Amino acid sequence: xxxxxxxxxxxxxxxxxxxxxxxxxxxxxxxxxxxxxxxxxxxxxxxxxxxxxxxxxxxxxxxxxxxxxxxxxxxxxxxxxxxxxxxxxxxxxxxxxxxxxxxxxxxxxxxxxxxxxxxxxxxxxxxxxxxxxxxxxxxxxxxxxxxxxxxxxxxxxxxxxxxxxxxxxxxxxxxxxxxxxxxxxxxxxxxxxxxxxxxxxxxxxxxxxxxxxxxxxxxxxxxxxxxxxxxxxxxxxxxxxxxxxxxxxxxxxxxxxxxxxxxxxxxxxxxxxxxxxxxxxxxxxxxxxxxxxxxxxxxxxxxxxxxxxxxxxxxxxxxxxxxxxxxxxxxxxxxxxxxxxxxxxxxxxxxxxxxxxxxxxxxxxxxxxxxxxxxxxxxxxxxxxxxxxxxxxxxxxxxxxxxxxxxxxxxxxxxxxxxxxxxxxxxxxxxxxxxxxxxxxxxxxxxxxxxxxx
Numbered sequence: 001x002x003x004x005x006x007x008x009x010x011x012x013x014x015x016x017x018x019x020x021x022x023x024x025x026x027x028x029x030x031x032x033x034x035x036x037x038x039x040x041x042x043x044x045x046x047x048x049x050x051x052x053x054x055x056x057x058x059x060x061x062x063x064x065x066x067x068x069x070x071x072x073x074x075x076x077x078x079x080x081x082x083x084x085x086x087x088x089x090x091x092x093x094x095x096x097x098x099x100x101x102x103x104x105x106x107x108x109x110x111x112x113x114x115x116x117x118x119x120x121x122x123x124x125x126x127x128x129x130x131x132x133x134x135x136x137x138x139x140x141x142x143x144x145x146x147x148x149x150x151x152x153x154x155x156x157x158x159x160x161x162x163x164x165x166x167x168x169x170x171x172x173x174x175x176x177x178x179x180x181x182x183x184x185x186x187x188x189x190x191x192x193x194x195x196x197x198x199x200x201x202x203x204x205x206x207x208x209x210x211x212x213x214x215x216x217x218x219x220x221x222x223x224x225x226x227x228x229x230x231x232x233x234x235x236x237x238x239x240x241x242x243x244x245x246x247x248x249x250x251x252x253x254x255x256x257x258x259x260x261x262x263x264x265x266x267x268x269x270x271x272x273x274x275x276x277x278x279x280x281x282x283x284x285x286x287x288x289x290x291x292x293x294x295x296x297x298x299x300x301x302x303x304x305x306x307x308x309x310x311x312x313x314x315x316x317x318x319x320x321x322x323x324x325x326x327x328x329x330x331x332x333x334x335x336x337x338x339x340x341x342x343x344x345x346x347x348x349x350x351x352x353x354x355x356x357x358x359x360x361x362x363x364x365x366x367x368x369x370x371x372x373x374x375x376x377x378x379x380x381x382x383x384x385x386x387x388x389x390x391x392x393x394x395x396x397x398x399x400x401x402x403x404x405x406x407x408x409x410x411x412x413x414x415x416x417x418x419x420x421x422x423x424x425x426x427x428x429x430x431x432x433x434x435x436x437x438x439x440x441x442x443x444x445x446x447x448x449x450x451x452x453x454x
Contacts (some may be wrong), residue, residue, distance in 0.1 A: 003209060003308060003312055004316075006150065006289075006293060007289045007290055007293055007309065007312055007313060007316065008148060008289075008316060009232050010288070010289035010292065010293075011149075011285045011286040011290075012153045012285070013137055014147065014152055014155075014156065014285040015281055015285035016159075016160065017155055017156035017159040017160065017276075017283065018281045019039050020156070020159040020160045020162070020163045021159055022277070022278070023163050024162075024163060024192070024195075025216050027163070027166060027170055028191075028192075029043065029110040029166050029230050030450070031170045031175075031188060032184075032188060033371065035175060035184055035185070035381055038117070038121065039121070039184045039185040041094065041118055041172070042121035042122045042184075042185045043125070043185045045114055045118065046121075046122045046126050046129070046189075048252060049108060049126060050126065051248065052245075052248060052252070053101050053102060053134065054098070054136065054137075054251070055064055055099045055244055056242070056244045056245045057094045057137055057241065057430050058137070058238055058244075059093065059237075059240045060090070060094060060241035060415065061087070061090070061094070061137060061140045061244070062140065062144050062288075063203065063236040063237045063240035063241075063374055063379075064087055064144050064233060065144050065147055065148045065235070065236065065288070065291060065292060065297075065298070065374075066148075066291060066295040066374050066375045066377075067148075067150070067236070067295075068144070068145060068148035069149075069291070069294075069296045070082060070295045070296070070299030071083065071299060071319055072148060072149060072150070072299060072301040073295065073296035073297055073298065073299025073300035073301075074301075074317060077216050078215070078216065079215050080145075080148075080149075080216050081217045081220065082220075082318065083220045083229065083264070084141070084218060086223070086225070086226050086229045086233070087142070088222070089230060089235065090137075091134075091141055093128050094137055095134045096238070098130075098133050098137075099130045100131055102127070103126070105123060105126050106119075106123075107123065109122060109123075111178040120410065121185055122318065123189070124186045124189075125185050125186050126189075126192055128190065128192070128389055129189050129193070131187070131195045132192050132193040132197075135196040135199070135200040136196045138203075139199050139200045139203055142155070142207070142237075145367050147288055147289075148292055148295070150292060150293070151212060152288075153360035154203075154206055154210075154418070156413065158199050158202055158203065162195045162198065162199050165194075165195055165198065166191050166192070166195045167192035167365075168190045169185055169190075169195070170191040172187070172189055173187030173188070173190050173191055175187075175300065177304055177436065179288050182195065186265060190212035191272075196302065197334065198283070207219075208375075208392045223312050225390070236374060236379060239379035239382075239383045240374065242383055243379075243383045243386050246386040246387055246391060247389075247392050250390040250391055250394055253272075253275065253322065253395055254269075254395060254418050255269060257395075257398070257402070258398055258418060261402075261414065261415070262350060264345060265348070265413075265414065265415050267348075267349070267413045268348035268349040268351075268352055268415055269418075269428035271339045271340065271353075272343070272352035272353060272355070272356050272415070272419065273350070275328065276356050276360065279324055279328070279360045279363075279443040280360075280363060280367070282320055282321075282366055282397075283317060283364035283367040284320065284364075285364065286313060286316060287370075287371035289313075289372070290309060290310070290312070290316075290368060290372065291372055293313075294306045294310055294313075294372060294375045295375045296307045297309055298375060298444070303444050306444070307441055309446075310372060310441065317364055317365070320364075321360065321364040321365070324360060325357040325361045326357070328353055328356055329353070329354055329357035331348040332349075332354055332357075333346065333350040335350075336353060339398070348415075351416065352419055353418055355416065355419035355423055356419065358423045358427075359419060359423040359426060361420060362426035362429070362430045363426050364424060365434065366426055366429045366431035369430065369434055369437050370382050370433060372437055373433065373436055373440065376437075376440040376443075376444065378436060382433060382436070385429055385432050385433070386429070388425075389425040389428055389429045390425055390429070391426040392425075393428070394418075394422035394425035394426070395421075395422070396422075396453030397417075397421035397424075397425070398419070398420070398421035398422060399417075399418070401417035401420075402414065402417040416439075434452060
């Protein structure tokens with residue numbers, strides 16, 4: 001099978017799983033919203049804090065993909081198994097601060113001035129999610145391993161089936177029934193815990209029984225921590241986690257800054273943000289698939305094949321990205337009307353979706369670039385670019401334009417300055433990342449000999 005077919009099939013499979021995971025949050029939002037306004041508010045606050053903890057840790061573990069894909073390309077399956085066991089130390093280290101924040105959220109809740117009446121529900125919800133964090137991170141290790149091996153099907157099936165389990169559990173435990181008392185938003189947390197534990201249990205069973213994992217010899221005695229290997233993990237994982245933190249916080253802070261403009265602005269922004277998040281799943285899936293293939297060829301010492309995989313990824317990204325951006329730009333009013341039947345909200349959101357189309361094009365390019373840069377172990381420079389552009393230009397520029405103006409440009413109390421500034425920041429980021437990637441490709445061509453030239 002050609003690289004093009006492999007990358008497209010891999011990306012499509014990952015996309016289905018990513019959308020299923022997104023549906024977890026949608027399910028809880030609908031269920032909590034139907035239960036009570038207080039439940040929805042507690043869910044919104046708790047989920048925001050959980051995501052702020054979970055997503056950076058997830059990014060750190062996902063950054064191990066190039067290491068394992070290169071070992072696969074180098075035909076060293078036993079080394080993958082040893083590296084997988086070492087990653088458990090990294091996972092354990094990640095769980096400690098993550099669970100600490102979730103079990104003791106009082107300082108954060110006080111700093112963000114969460115109303116006292118909501119705090120007990122938020123704290124109970126986060127306490128359950130603290131228990132769900134370790135199985136969630138361990139399943140991410142399993143997911144990253146499968147992506148590195150080029151076989152994400154098991155992960156996707158587990159995510160889809162888990163969604164079918166989570167929906168009835170969230171409804172049952174939130175509202176109660178059949179002898180179970182109503183638990184409110186905490187019921188959604190327990191459903192998440194059960195689903196995460198179930199996915200991890202099945203993942204362990206698959207690792208134990210499926211022939212594709214046998215060459216890895218995963219079930220060997222656990223070795224002591226290998227400092228060199230853990231340092232290699234850290235060099236990839238920590239900058240990746242920090243980069244994800246910049247991404248997430250720039251998005252969440254944008255929502256907080258826009259909130260002061262009133263409910264209309266917040267509602268329109270929420271529609272635009274949700275559409276941007278859904279669109280992001282496509283380049284994310286393609287970036288995972290492309291980086292796995294590029295790392296495979298790099299591990300095999302085939303620089304030309306690695307370059308070809310990069311070009312294939314960009315060609316696919318260009319076709320899909322332009323098509324999605326065009327659909328959002330042309331159908332902005334219809335898309336907004338799907339989210340709301342309020343004419344004012346629809347009109348405001350439709351105007352933002354035009355900026356979302358531009359935002360998506362730049363976001364798609366920079367997403368693919370940063371994943372591919374990790375294949376070449378380039379992580380610190382992208383982190384600096386993220387900090388300057390997403391926080392400085394995107395968030396800072398949007399805030400300055402919206403509330404103060406600059407030079408001849410008057411202030412504009414609207415979500416538009418934030419989306420326009422963020423889109424501009426991502427355009428520059430995408431250009432800089434593309435230049436970094438081009439330089440990395442040229443350097444690898446000069447330094448990595450072809451198999452036939454050895």
